[in-house]
Amino acid sequence: MPKMKTHKGTKKRFRVTATGKFKHRCAGTSHLASRMSKKRRRNLRGTRVLHDSVNHQIARALGFYSL
Template sequence: MPKLKSKSGAKKRFRLTGTGKVVMNQAGMRHMLRRRSKSMKRKARGTTIMGAADSRIIKRNFLPYA
């Protein structure tokens, strides 16, 4: 059985915590920032933990050995 390759884009965008959760950057901070509220921009800073359903896809299909 051949080895599975990790998706290059996923390697750059996601990483796993020690307990196996997927960490990702918050969305919505690229452009059109003047129309977003200050509180939304504050909440969108930094990283967040991905939801369970999406992280299952990332771990199974995109980062099989991480």
């Protein structure tokens, strides 16, 4: 059997924490931010922890476990 490949797009967008959770950048921050309120822009800074219901999809795309 061939080796399972890492999904490179997922690898660029997600990072694993020490406890095994996944961090990601908030959506909607790349452009057109001038129409947002200051509070909304401020709250979109930094990274967030991914919701538990999607963790298995990201882990599979990153090659943590196979099919």
